Amino acid sequence: MLVIMKLDSPRPDIEKVKQKISGKNCIPHEIPGASKLGIGITGQTNLLDEEDFLTMDCVDEVIRVTKPYKLVSREMKQEDTIINVNGSFVGGSELSIIAGPCSVESRQQLFDIAGELKEMGIKFFRAGAYKPRSSPYSFQGLKEKGLEYLADIKKELGLLIVTEAKDTKSLPFVAEVADVIQIGARNMQNFSLLEEVGQLKNAILLKRGLAATIEDLLMSAEYILSQGNFNVILCERGIRTFETMTRNTLDLNAVPIIKKQSHLPIIVDPSHGIGIWDKVPAMALGAIACGADGLMIEVHNQPDKALSDGFQSLTPKNFKLLLEKLEQLAPIVNRKITDYERIG
Ligand code: PEP
Ligand code: MN
Numbered sequence: 001m002l003v004i005m006k007l008d009s010p011r012p013d014i015e016k017v018k019q020k021i022s023g024k025n026c027i028p029h030e031i032p033g034a035s036k037l038g039i040g041i042t043g044q045t046n047l048l049d050e051e052d053f054l055t056m057d058c059v060d061e062v063i064r065v066t067k068p069y070k071l072v073s074r075e076m077k078q079e080d081t082i083i084n085v086n087g088s089f090v091g092g093s094e095l096s097i098i099a100g101p102c103s104v105e106s107r108q109q110l111f112d113i114a115g116e117l118k119e120m121g122i123k124f125f126r127a128g129a130y131k132p133r134s135s136p137y138s139f140q141g142l143k144e145k146g147l148e149y150l151a152d153i154k155k156e157l158g159l160l161i162v163t164e165a166k167d168t169k170s171l172p173f174v175a176e177v178a179d180v181i182q183i184g185a186r187n188m189q190n191f192s193l194l195e196e197v198g199q200l201k202n203a204i205l206l207k208r209g210l211a212a213t214i215e216d217l218l219m220s221a222e223y224i225l226s227q228g229n230f231n232v233i234l235c236e237r238g239i240r241t242f243e244t245m246t247r248n249t250l251d252l253n254a255v256p257i258i259k260k261q262s263h264l265p266i267i268v269d270p271s272h273g274i275g276i277w278d279k280v281p282a283m284a285l286g287a288i289a290c291g292a293d294g295l296m297i298e299v300h301n302q303p304d305k306a307l308s309d310g311f312q313s314l315t316p317k318n319f320k321l322l323l324e325k326l327e328q329l330a331p332i333v334n335r336k337i338t339d340y341e342r343i344g
Pocket of ligand 1: 102128132183184185186207237
């Protein structure tokens with residue numbers, strides 16, 4: 001259920017409504033960024049009566065949210081959510097481009113790649129310090145040391161850091177360095193991890209699980225919002241199907257469907273989605289054409305020597321060619337790619 005307050009309601013009125021909600025054993029959530037203040041209600045809302053709120057002077061409207069996910073739904077908030085990641089925005093008219101290697105491999109590797117990306121105007125730098133791998137024998141990441149190098153990148157190059165939290169144990173360390181905490185596909189339904197990131201202020205990049213439906217993804221996002229963190233970016237990264245010619249099947253259907261169902265920004269990771277480097281640009285362009293708010297692309301300066309996902313990584317040179325094409329495409333879908341235009 002959603003209670004819409006009258007325009008410019010004073011704080012005591014808002015608190016009165018919230019108290020009434022709590023008094024009925026439900027949880028009130030102020031919906032940030034909505035043009036008129038909305039107070040979302042979760043819990044046993046079937047026991048609530050619209051009249052309880054409509055009789056209050058300060059209440060404009062009461063809306064029943066019919067979807068199983070509540071706080072993430074468009075019914076709860078009509079405007080697109082634009083997330084402020086320490087001064088850079090995800091959602092809205094600007095495309096957000098997150099780029100970097102799959103894993104942190106060494107200080108040198110990280111600075112070489114980050115340096116080239118910064119020169120291209122990229123603001124969001126990705127690299128995993130904790131790597132959840134399918135095989136226990138594969139490279140598991142540099143862990144704390146990797147975070148240290150990422151912190152150096154942030155300090156010395158001023159890039160925003162996107163890096164994965166693999167479990168609740170390492171989360172506090174990741175949260176200290178990450179501007180955006182990535183929850184990987186394998187952890188999309190790790191509900192204790194979702195609840196913990198829900199209590200943080202960092203932006204969260206939630207990747208779709210390998211065999212998760214769109215509704216599963218939205219329900220996982222709901223876990224995070226229900227704990228108070230509304231800074232959630234969704235990410236389509238491909239799902240498992242019977243197809244064997246590609247690593248995954250990038251489900252671009254998810255983009256317009258999620259845009260309709262949710263106010264949260266949705267970006268696409270075509271690197272994991274298709275898993276073949278020279279096909280990544282085509283899928284990246286496709287993702288933007290169908291309305292994605294941005295992309296996450298794996299970039300490596302020596303893909304053949306990469307410790308993970310080299311085969312799907314673009315070289316900086318090929319990544320730059322993709323940026324040039326994105327620059328041409330962006331205005332056709334009413335978007336801007338300012339990071340890149342800035343350097344011309
Ligand atoms: C990654 O981004 O490198 C990664 C491991 O992604 P996913 O969780 O989508 O497999
Ligand atoms: Mn990867």
